Amino acid sequence: MSKVVIFGIGQIAEVIHFYLTSDSDHDVVAFTVDREYLTKQQFKDLPVVPFEDIERIYDPLLYKMIIPISYKKMNKIRAEKYYEAKKKGYEFISYISSRAAYYGTPVGENTIIFENNVIQPFTKIGNNTILWSGNHIGHHAEVGDHCFIASQVVVSGAAKIKDYTFIGVNATIRDSVIIERENLIGAGSVILRDTEAKAVYTQRGTIQLEKNSSEIRRI
Numbered sequence: 484m485s486k487v488v489i490f491g492i493g494q495i496a497e498v499i500h501f502y503l504t505s506d507s508d509h510d511v512v513a514f515t516v517d518r519e520y521l522t523k524q525q526f527k528d529l530p531v532v533p534f535e536d537i538e539r540i541y542d543p544l545l546y547k548m549i550i551p552i553s554y555k556k557m558n559k560i561r562a563e564k565y566y567e568a569k570k571k572g573y574e575f576i577s578y579i580s581s582r583a584a585y586y587g588t589p590v591g592e593n594t595i596i597f598e599n600n601v602i603q604p605f606t607k608i609g610n611n612t613i614l615w616s617g618n619h620i621g622h623h624a625e626v627g628d629h630c631f632i633a634s635q636v637v638v639s640g641a642a643k644i645k646d647y648t649f650i651g652v653n654a655t656i657r658d659s660v661i662i663e664r665e666n667l668i669g670a671g672s673v674i675l676r677d678t679e680a681k682a683v684y685t686q687r688g689t690i691q692l693e694k695n696s697s698e699i700r701r702i
């Protein structure tokens with residue numbers, strides 16, 4: 484059990500506060516944001532303190548941190564804050580939902596794994612990575628640092644996802660494929676070959692018929 488400060492007062496901070504208080508033995512004590520975003524003194528009945536002064540208010544020897552920032556700027560904002568907090572001397576908790584299928588895979592720090600993820604054996608997950616709900620991480624697959632994997636993504640066995648990659652909802656990664664650094668893999672993509680660094684993949688999306696729904700005969 485650790486005493487924990489959450490970075491942020493937005494929706495993701497609210498979500499992680501919910502999971503930590505309902506599904507972990509950690510004690511959330513405060514929130515922190517950059518001073519320019521300090522729009523309220525309290526959030527969830529806890530103090531909100533400026534990140535610039537955090538180490539003077541919550542001693543890094545006594546308190547840990549979690550930084551659940553989104554995938555904005557290809558996860559680089561979250562990485563930047565993670566390294567800043569590390570420099571201030573903080574250690575991080577990670578959160579793995581009790582409802583994830585998890586068999587002791589090594590998981591880095593400041594990493595979040597929500598419910599219904601299936602993390603098969605012999606996998607590895609890095610630091611500062613977020614797996615939103617319901618993904619499949621197949622046996623011997625690796626997910627690097629600073630990644631964000633949205634819901635219902637299939638990462639097949641022995642695939643490798645390199646650092647700073649974003650994978651959108653319902654994407655499929657074939658077994659043993661290597662996803663290079665900083666890839667943006669859009670919702671519903673199907674990746675069957677190794678990728679190039681910084682590449683973007685996207686589907687065109689479902690077509691809209693030139694009819695309205697009352698003109699379809701069998702429904």
Ligand SMILES: CC(C)(COP(=O)(O)OP(=O)(O)OC[C@H]1O[C@@H](n2cnc3c(N)ncnc32)[C@H](O)[C@@H]1OP(=O)(O)O)[C@@H](O)C(=O)NCCC(=O)NCCS
Pocket residue numbers: 615633634650651652667668669670671684685686687688
């Ligand atoms: C791939 C994805 C990121 C593209 O996002 P977007 O908001 O459409 O991107 P933008 O509008 O900034 O488009 C950037 C450029 O790519 C082009 N582009 C986007 N989708 C395209 C497509 N399907 N085909 C061709 N070009 C496309 C745009 O036209 C634009 O070109 P321009 O700069 O010349 O105008 C988006 O479709 C996606 O899949 N997002 C993930 C959603 C998701 O999983 N969310 C869950 C979060 S928890």
